[in-house]
Amino acid sequence: MIPSRASLVNWIRVASIDLAGSVQIGDSNQVTPEARVYAVQRELPIFNNNEAKDLSKFPIYSQEIPLPVITECVQQVTIQENPVIKVGGIDIIGVAASSVLHVGSTQTIRSEARIKNIREFFSDPNQDN
DSSP states (O other), rough: OOOEEEEEEEEEESOOTTTTOOEESSSSSEEOOOEEEEEEESOOOOOSOOOOOOOOGGGGSOOOOOOOOSSSSOOOOOOOOOOOEEEEEEEEEEOTTEEEEEEEEEEEOOEEEEEEEEEEEETTTSSSO
16 A cells, blocks of 8 residues: 655635536545536527437447556555645646546546537538638
């Protein structure tokens, strides 16, 4: 087991935290943010309010994400020369879908973001005007 270290941060400023984004201060065992986003962009803002009613027709939301298979034997030696990590400040513009700003230690982080973007045009966007 790796000896823990303390994190000392004088200040943190986060301008925006988006869907399934998180700011975690302190130690944690497991962090698993997930975001499933269905984004429709139309040439004209005409919507019928049921665009995201049935997402099962999009395989992106149900496909299994393959995890890497580690076949090598990895040995790690960690030497903590200083028991405290010191940071003056952290300035973040945005913590977005399924991402984490984490100050502290954690055993496992597994993030997943699945985003389906739909763009619908009433006219041909490739046609010269």
